[in-house]
Amino acid sequence: xxxxxxxxxxxxxxxxxxxxxxxxxxxxxxxxxxxxxxxxxxxxxxxxxxxxxxxxxxxxxxxxxxxxxxxxxxxxxxxxxxxxxxxxxxxxxxxxxxxxxxxxxxxxxxxxxxxxxxxxxxxxxxxxxxxxxxxxxxxxxxxxxxxxxxxxxxxxxxxxxxxxxxxxxxxxxxxxxxxxxxxxx
Numbered sequence: 001x002x003x004x005x006x007x008x009x010x011x012x013x014x015x016x017x018x019x020x021x022x023x024x025x026x027x028x029x030x031x032x033x034x035x036x037x038x039x040x041x042x043x044x045x046x047x048x049x050x051x052x053x054x055x056x057x058x059x060x061x062x063x064x065x066x067x068x069x070x071x072x073x074x075x076x077x078x079x080x081x082x083x084x085x086x087x088x089x090x091x092x093x094x095x096x097x098x099x100x101x102x103x104x105x106x107x108x109x110x111x112x113x114x115x116x117x118x119x120x121x122x123x124x125x126x127x128x129x130x131x132x133x134x135x136x137x138x139x140x141x142x143x144x145x146x147x148x149x150x151x152x153x154x155x156x157x158x159x160x161x162x163x164x165x166x167x168x169x170x171x172x173x174x175x176x177x178x179x180x181x182x183x184x185x
Contacts, residue, residue: 042179043057043059043179051135055177057082057083057084059079059081059180060184062080064076073099074097074098077149079093089131090133090135094126097124106157109149132173143164143165147163161176
């Protein structure tokens, strides 16, 4: 009888300290960006700040090639996300500028946010802002984070973003989510 009790005690010890942590960890949700699925021409973003909410809406883009007076070309991708919440229009916009020579404009990959401490002349990086009616009277400007382009074709641009924005009062927002932008007509 004593051997059976020792066996059960050893089994329970192995189960609770060896196997149970794996079960608990594998069943948890990471809450990553992969779980957010969006339809073509839409976006879905989780916004965290003083107020947390979801911004779901329309996603569009435009591509433009600019040339400076020295003949240097810069590819610009303007991503625009709009939603209407309680009659208030909410807008997020990001400009990705690249001097890399690509056939199809802005390359697929991670585009890091860069601090703007100068004019936009020859800017190479990501700039963005948010005008979230009903949240703050002041616009929010991008502070840090990444915009990830996963697919880029002539009529659609898909990706994810995880950015931090801040307004002039020091209020900050963390925004993360996915988009499948259609070309703006």
